[in-house]
Amino acid sequence: MFLHTLSTLFLLLGLISSTTILAPHSGSWTAIAPIALQPRQEHGAIKLNNTTFYILGGIYPFTNSTYPTVTTVQKYSLPTNLWTTVAPLPLPLNHPNSAVVNGKIYVLGGLTTVADSTTFWNATGACFEYDPTLDVWTSIGELPKGRWTGSAAVSVSGSTVYLAGGLANTNLTDDEEGTISLFTSYDVVTKRFAVLPDMPEPRDHAGVGMVDNKLYVLGGRAYGHNNTKDTVFAYDLESNCWSTGLAPMPIARGGGASGVIGTQIFVIGGEGDQDTASGVSPQNQAYDTATNTWGSYASMDIPRHGTAGVAIGDRVYIPGGGLHEGGLPTNYTSYFQL
Numbered sequence: 001m002f003l004h005t006l007s008t009l010f011l012l013l014g015l016i017s018s019t020t021i022l023a024p025h026s027g028s029w030t031a032i033a034p035i036a037l038q039p040r041q042e043h044g045a046i047k048l049n050n051t052t053f054y055i056l057g058g059i060y061p062f063t064n065s066t067y068p069t070v071t072t073v074q075k076y077s078l079p080t081n082l083w084t085t086v087a088p089l090p091l092p093l094n095h096p097n098s099a100v101v102n103g104k105i106y107v108l109g110g111l112t113t114v115a116d117s118t119t120f121w122n123a124t125g126a127c128f129e130y131d132p133t134l135d136v137w138t139s140i141g142e143l144p145k146g147r148w149t150g151s152a153a154v155s156v157s158g159s160t161v162y163l164a165g166g167l168a169n170t171n172l173t174d175d176e177e178g179t180i181s182l183f184t185s186y187d188v189v190t191k192r193f194a195v196l197p198d199m200p201e202p203r204d205h206a207g208v209g210m211v212d213n214k215l216y217v218l219g220g221r222a223y224g225h226n227n228t229k230d231t232v233f234a235y236d237l238e239s240n241c242w243s244t245g246l247a248p249m250p251i252a253r254g255g256g257a258s259g260v261i262g263t264q265i266f267v268i269g270g271e272g273d274q275d276t277a278s279g280v281s282p283q284n285q286a287y288d289t290a291t292n293t294w295g296s297y298a299s300m301d302i303p304r305h306g307t308a309g310v311a312i313g314d315r316v317y318i319p320g321g322g323l324h325e326g327g328l329p330t331n332y333t334s335y336f337q338l
């Protein structure tokens, strides 16, 4: 209640001075049903429509000396607040690159366990399409050789899915991470991949959002958990150019969840925070693409990383995630409402 009053006051001040004044730390958090079956981290999370989102793959809690990478796919229904298990991914994937186009779900690569090791993940190029009506996964080929990635910044425009950067591999023992700057697209109608100009710098675990035909890659990291970045890169789909020099994030973060509300791209939580005992960032900040400025919003109710945001209306849903830098998956699920 107090927060609402405060934000109204700031809104009024904003109108009076006719400049944009962002209400500090406005918005609220609400818990919903925890993920059923098992806690989850490093999964994909995507909106199918205004009432349904899906979580794809990821890792279960630490057991037998590893974090098991899984095939589990579940859908969450907003009206019923229920999780339902649906047909599994054709292969276990963590950090899948996932998107929705024309009512179908696409997974374009991700990271998977290397056969003889529990402590090394390599990218796969395997691509799949899921039909939610039939509950069936179909193989649709592979990403071009040399461009396989997991944890890319994924976004959609029209019938095209864009994959920016990500990880070619990661060694869980020494945190040697194969961050890339490659930029690839897939048109689900023509079924063609395209090689696009490299990102200005390598990034994985970045925030992402598409606004007005510009793809934004916000923060993230390069070559390891603690090498977090505050950069904002934008790719203009019309001029086919990357721009740099945009307002940096107030706090460098990687592994946050992101979602677009209006002209703003929210980047929420993350890891690599040297100021918290858990190494997890509570910050919830949004980049306004219209003004090239950042605003701060209500901190995460339970700070998490290693998950994805699902923006629906003026909310960003955040299913599960890790409670400690690197690990500790939870089933806790909540949404931020602007």
Ligand SMILES: *[C@@H]1O[C@H](CO)[C@@H](O)[C@H](O)[C@H]1NC(C)=O
Residues within 6 Å of the ligand: 034, 035, 036, 037, 038, 331, 332
């Ligand atoms: C979610 O995790 C909590 C804490 O570990 C556990 O008590 C609860 O049973 C779990 N809920 C579901 C739906 O699995």
Ligand SMILES: *[C@@H]1O[C@H](CO)[C@@H](O)[C@H](O)[C@H]1NC(C)=O
Residues within 6 Å of the ligand: 048, 049, 050, 051, 052, 132, 133
């Ligand atoms: C959203 O998707 C779910 C799952 O396929 C479906 O049951 C539901 O009818 C859809 N809702 C709308 C409004 O299209």
Ligand SMILES: *[C@@H]1O[C@H](CO)[C@@H](O)[C@H](O)[C@H]1NC(C)=O
Residues within 6 Å of the ligand: 063, 064, 068
């Ligand atoms: C852990 O390993 C044991 C022995 O190999 C096996 O029986 C068990 O199913 C494994 N547990 C999980 C969760 O994979």
Ligand SMILES: *[C@@H]1O[C@H](CO)[C@@H](O)[C@H](O)[C@H]1NC(C)=O
Residues within 6 Å of the ligand: 114, 115, 121, 122, 168, 169
């Ligand atoms: C995993 O990636 C590493 C580094 O690129 C490579 O040396 C290795 O051969 C790959 N392993 C498999 C099983 O693909």
Ligand SMILES: *[C@@H]1O[C@H](CO)[C@@H](O)[C@H](O)[C@H]1NC(C)=O
Residues within 6 Å of the ligand: 117, 120, 171, 172, 173, 174
């Ligand atoms: C991962 O890192 C450890 C420690 O540096 C090293 O011993 C191991 O060989 C690495 N694994 C691979 C597959 O490169």
Ligand SMILES: *[C@@H]1O[C@H](CO)[C@@H](O)[C@H](O)[C@H]1NC(C)=O
Residues within 6 Å of the ligand: 175, 224, 225, 226, 272, 274, 279
């Ligand atoms: C990141 O930094 C923290 C704090 O200095 C340290 O405890 C942690 O081991 C580092 N993580 C990695 C993966 O290097």
Ligand SMILES: *[C@@H]1O[C@H](CO)[C@@H](O)[C@H](O)[C@H]1NC(C)=O
Residues within 6 Å of the ligand: 049, 050, 312, 313, 314
């Ligand atoms: C989904 O909700 C938004 C408003 O939040 C609305 O503009 C849009 O038309 C809705 N889409 C569908 C398919 O109902």
